[in-house]
Amino acid sequence: MKRTIVGAVAFIFVAMMTVVAQAEVKGEQIFKQKCAMCHVVNGKGGKIGPELTKIASSMKEKNIRMQLENPKKRNPSTPMPSFNTLPKADLDALIGYLKTLK
Numbered sequence: 001m002k003r004t005i006v007g008a009v010a011f012i013f014v015a016m017m018t019v020v021a022q023a024e025v026k027g028e029q030i031f032k033q034k035c036a037m038c039h040v041v042n043g044k045g046g047k048i049g050p051e052l053t054k055i056a057s058s059m060k061e062k063n064i065r066m067q068l069e070n071p072k073k074r075n076p077s078t079p080m081p082s083f084n085t086l087p088k089a090d091l092d093a094l095i096g097y098l099k100t101l102k
């Protein structure tokens, strides 16, 4: 009985880690499609947008979300488009990926 419980807990743990890892991979894919042309990241900073390789250290999640949903709030003449039409799951995956950059 005890072993079954340990096994079940281990299984759930591994399953959860996989979900988290997949969300990060998805976030990275979305980033490459929609953000990298301005921001780059692993090739370091972009020409148009600022470098984001350490963004999670300098910006709170709340502010990152605000920047994605309404970039004009901070800078009315920003070239960065709003991503508030992105499905919530994609936005969350994207933010999950950005949170790994620190």
Ligand code: HEC
Binding pocket: 031, 034, 035, 036, 037, 038, 039, 048, 049, 050, 052, 055, 059, 064, 067, 068, 071, 074, 075, 077, 078, 079, 080, 081, 083, 094, 098
């Ligand atoms: C058309 C180019 C462009 C695209 C596409 C773009 N950005 Fe930006 N981004 C900018 C610019 C330029 C800034 C500089 C701040 C400003 O203009 O207000 C910025 C700022 C940011 C900031 C704040 C950085 C800081 O240090 O203050 C974050 C976070 C960010 N962008 C994330 C993203 C993400 C995530 C995506 C994709 C979903 C994205 N951006 C797409 C141009 C872009």
